[in-house]
Amino acid sequence: MTATPEVAVSSTTPSLDFDALVVLLEQIFLRHGTSADVAKTLALNCAGAERDGAHSHGVFRIPGYVSTLKSGWVNGQAVPVVEDVASGFVRVDAANGFAQPALAAARALLVEKARSAGIAVLAIRNSHHFAALWPDVEPFAYEGLVALSVVNSMTCVVPHGADRPLFGTNPIAFAAPRADGEPIVFDLATSAIAHGDVQIAAQKGERLPAGMGVDSLGQPTEDPKAILEGGALLPFGGHKGSALSMMVELLAAALTGGNFSFEFDWKNHPGAKTPWTGQLLIVIDPSKAAGQNFAERSQELVRQMHSVGLKRLPGDRRHHQRAQSNAQGIQLNAQTLANLRELAGL
Numbered sequence: 001m002t003a004t005p006e007v008a009v010s011s012t013t014p015s016l017d018f019d020a021l022v023v024l025l026e027q028i029f030l031r032h033g034t035s036a037d038v039a040k041t042l043a044l045n046c047a048g049a050e051r052d053g054a055h056s057h058g059v060f061r062i063p064g065y066v067s068t069l070k071s072g073w074v075n076g077q078a079v080p081v082v083e084d085v086a087s088g089f090v091r092v093d094a095a096n097g098f099a100q101p102a103l104a105a106a107r108a109l110l111v112e113k114a115r116s117a118g119i120a121v122l123a124i125r126n127s128h129h130f131a132a133l134w135p136d137v138e139p140f141a142y143e144g145l146v147a148l149s150v151v152n153s154m155t156c157v158v159p160h161g162a163d164r165p166l167f168g169t170n171p172i173a174f175a176a177p178r179a180d181g182e183p184i185v186f187d188l189a190t191s192a193i194a195h196g197d198v199q200i201a202a203q204k205g206e207r208l209p210a211g212m213g214v215d216s217l218g219q220p221t222e223d224p225k226a227i228l229e230g231g232a233l234l235p236f237g238g239h240k241g242s243a244l245s246m247m248v249e250l251l252a253a254a255l256t257g258g259n260f261s262f263e264f265d266w267k268n269h270p271g272a273k274t275p276w277t278g279q280l281l282i283v284i285d286p287s288k289a290a291g292q293n294f295a296e297r298s299q300e301l302v303r304q305m306h307s308v309g310l311k312r313l314p315g316d317r318r319h320h321q322r323a324q325s326n327a328q329g330i331q332l333n334a335q336t337l338a339n340l341r342e343l344a345g346l
């Protein structure tokens, strides 16, 4: 596992509005060799994560992107090749570029197929996903569609019952429309904690809760540095999370033609931080399904969940944070902002 020297932490908190952050991040990507389209796509993604308080995949990731681009591990100018393979299936060769521009290139065709066939699958290979996954699914739900996506990452998780790491942190994200309110969205790593959160805890000198990972001797540890330096993460929920992580490897890599988390080898590529793997997206048009209004039915489920005392749905925290960021600006500490401006050449 690689420990990334990400943006430093300090106490004062200037704020930026969303558009200003997007422009700043775009400048960084452009300055480090991406095409204008790739810069825009990545900047929107990363600024969106920061705005929504998804800090493990917000601006914290920028030095990792820069280092990867500088190293030549990823092609920031890649032009994805979209293949229309069947009535319900689209494939994309991301051409060793980032996954988000590959999704953007195939999106219109995917939606057209989902609306005509009721369901469509997008298989992206030869791609680097270094971001939160919810931005890939949430927009479909705003269009009345249901979306599920999986992506595999780099080997750092010990399968349940094994003694060495093999799986990635392999997230699963889901989005569904509902009649009254924001779409229902969840996005979770299949590891007990995301690798990015371990890096942030190590930076801040914080301990982790018990049960997240093991040290280089395979012993349980709450020290994030011990996990990053020769140790590994555990799946969430024991054998259950481990099975889901295995499923992600199969869907995101075996099915797409991408690398398994253990297959690419960046050891001899100094500066590489992004996993070179695959992503699968399934989009369903619910109007072709049960014959009932899906959004009303999902609203009913939410109503019932609230009626039994549920206070927080997945996504509620993000939307609360989004509203706050939109009203007050996105809070960044002064050192982080200075680092970003320097990377942008300002």
Ligand SMILES: NC(=O)C1=CN([C@@H]2O[C@H](COP(=O)(O)OP(=O)(O)OC[C@H]3O[C@@H](n4cnc5c(N)ncnc54)[C@H](OP(=O)(O)O)[C@@H]3O)[C@@H](O)[C@H]2O)C=CC1
Residues within 6 Å of the ligand: 054, 056, 057, 129, 130, 131, 132, 133, 134, 151, 152, 153, 169, 170, 171, 172, 173, 185, 186, 187, 188, 189, 190, 193, 194, 195, 197, 312, 313, 314, 315, 316, 317, 318, 319
């Ligand atoms: N690109 C890659 O290869 C990888 C990316 N990641 C990304 O890391 C990010 C963080 O993952 P992870 O740490 O597992 O996420 P969290 O454990 O923070 O959250 C997982 C999901 O559960 C929801 N949630 C959290 N707490 C509660 C609660 N108390 N009640 C109800 N819902 C709750 C969250 O909603 P809310 O957001 O509203 O808090 C979110 O949808 C994800 O965006 C993931 O895509 C992870 C691994 C690899």
Ligand SMILES: O=C(O)C1=NCCCC1
Residues within 6 Å of the ligand: 056, 129, 130, 131, 153, 154, 169, 189, 193, 194, 195, 196, 197, 275
């Ligand atoms: O936080 C994580 O876990 C990861 N995020 C980006 C890609 C590598 C794993």
